[in-house]
Amino acid sequence: MNKEERFVQDIRRGDKKKLEEIYSENKAHFISFARKYQLEEESIKDIYQETIIVLYENILEGKLTTLKSSIKTYLFAIGKYKLIEHLRTIGKYELVPFEDVSLLDEISLVTENVADGLDEQTLQLKMGYSQLGEKCREVLRMFYYDGKKLAEIQHLLGYETKDTVKSQKSRCIKQLKTLVGVYEKQ
Amino acid sequence: MKSNKELLIEGYFENSLSPLEQNEFERLLKEDAEFAEAVAFHKKLKAAIRLEEREKLKAQLDSVDKPPKPIYRWWYAAAAVVLIVTMGWWISSQNHDQPEDLYFAYFEPYPNRVKPTVRSNNDQNGHASQAFHLYDQEQFDKAATAFEEVYKKTDQDYALFYQAISYMASGNPEKAIPLLEQHEWEPENPYYEASHWYMALAYLNDQQIPQTKSHLKKVIDSNGLLSGRARKLLEEMGD
Numbered sequence: 001m002n003k004e005e006r007f008v009q010d011i012r013r014g015d016k017k018k019l020e021e022i023y024s025e026n027k028a029h030f031i032s033f034a035r036k037y038q039l040e041e042e043s044i045k046d047i048y049q050e051t052i053i054v055l056y057e058n059i060l061e062g063k064l065t066t067l068k069s070s071i072k073t074y075l076f077a078i079g080k081y082k083l084i085e086h087l088r089t090i091g092k093y094e095l096v097p098f099e100d101v102s103l104l105d106e107i108s109l110v111t112e113n114v115a116d117g118l119d120e121q122t123l124q125l126k127m128g129y130s131q132l133g134e135k136c137r138e139v140l141r142m143f144y145y146d147g148k149k150l151a152e153i154q155h156l157l158g159y160e161t162k163d164t165v166k167s168q169k170s171r172c173i174k175q176l177k178t179l180v181g182v183y184e185k186q
Numbered sequence: 187m188k189s190n191k192e193l194l195i196e197g198y199f200e201n202s203l204s205p206l207e208q209n210e211f212e213r214l215l216k217e218d219a220e221f222a223e224a225v226a227f228h229k230k231l232k233a234a235i236r237l238e239e240r241e242k243l244k245a246q247l248d249s250v251d252k253p254p255k256p257i258y259r260w261w262y263a264a265a266a267v268v269l270i271v272t273m274g275w276w277i278s279s280q281n282h283d284q285p286e287d288l289y290f291a292y293f294e295p296y297p298n299r300v301k302p303t304v305r306s307n308n309d310q311n312g313h314a315s316q317a318f319h320l321y322d323q324e325q326f327d328k329a330a331t332a333f334e335e336v337y338k339k340t341d342q343d344y345a346l347f348y349q350a351i352s353y354m355a356s357g358n359p360e361k362a363i364p365l366l367e368q369h370e371w372e373p374e375n376p377y378y379e380a381s382h383w384y385m386a387l388a389y390l391n392d393q394q395i396p397q398t399k400s401h402l403k404k405v406i407d408s409n410g411l412l413s414g415r416a417r418k419l420l421e422e423m424g425d
Contacts, residue, residue: 125234144232
């Protein structure tokens with residue numbers, strides 16, 4: 001197993017320290033790279049953090065299992081895409097040529113822009129989720145964010161059966177609905 | 187909701203639907219309003235959780251940039267402050283910014299500008315010449331007494347002035363203060379500037395800083411020979 005594969009495995013196991021390491025190791029390089037586009041330091045930092053998050057989510061969702069390039073190459077490919085996206089929104093798109101299109105095919109950048117279509121209920125659910133107990137948040141996070149299957153969650157959390165996970169998840173959703181005032185139709 | 191519908195939703199979010207199940211999922215989404223509503227809810231839930239988790243991750247990355255200040259660090263800071271204060275106190279106690287040291291750095295007897303004893307004409311001018319002679323001989327104790335006599339007899343302010351300086355030069359600056367303070371030194375008096383200068387120094391030796399500064403300011407304002415020195419002293423006192 002090479003360094004990249006080990007990294008992916010660590011991330012999938014939930015080792016966020018590894019993500020912090022990647023973040024720190026590449027930060028200075030990314031910032032000096034992004035400065036070419038005359039962006040404010042604060043925007044560059046935001047873009048870089050979002051880039052790291054996209055990398056993280058891609059690994060969680062299993063889109064980066066076989067790595068053909070180094071983590072850094074992927075990171076910068078995502079980062080460039082994020083920069084373009086940002087420049088487009090502020091109307092400076094023509095500044096940016098993008099040469100690594102092939103690399104982009106390997107990673108999913110169609111991470112639904114969460115800011116779009118954010119309705120009142122989603123915001124309430126977000127609030128309710130943060131108020132749930134740690135056990136509930138863990139199960140829900142694993143299922144909805146980490147993209148883990150119920151069987152995997154069963155193993156990771158040491159539940160007896162898949163059904164136990166399932167009922168635990170249902171209980172948590174019910175609790176969340178109560179928190180935000182949504183009642184299930186019987 | 188029937189459990190097979192729940193399974194379909196579960197499989198949809200697990201990405202584990204078979205092609206057949208996928209078709210069933212699509213069909214229900216179109217035809218079953220309740221099912222569609224449930225799917226929409228789960229999608230919102232997924233979006234909500236993602237939002238929250240991203241925010242948490244971003245905060246975590248921020249904390250990598252700025253390492254948090256753990257509680258135990260406060261006492262490092264406190265210890266550093268104590269150390270700095272202690273060192274500062276020690277250093278200031280060692281160097282000559284202390285009032286007494288400044289006093290000795292700045293004090294020197296005022297030159298004899300009244301009766302330079304170049305000739306032995308003591309008899310001619312009596313007590314005054316005698317006093318200045320002692321002064322020039324640096325017998326300041328005796329000079330102080332002699333000037334006191336002269337002042338009593340003549341009421342000349344120069345005698346009062348030199349009596350005070352003699353006290354200071356003989357190591358009794360505290361005796362100079364009431365002498366110099368008792369007299370009204372008018373700005374046109376030739377001893378105006380010097381008297382304020384020596385009052386400042388006497389107060390400085392006595393660690394009476396506000397009085398020292400107030401007299402130094404008068405010296406500076408008079409723009410005379412001593413104003414430069416007064417300004418420098420004021421700076422060294424940290425004003």
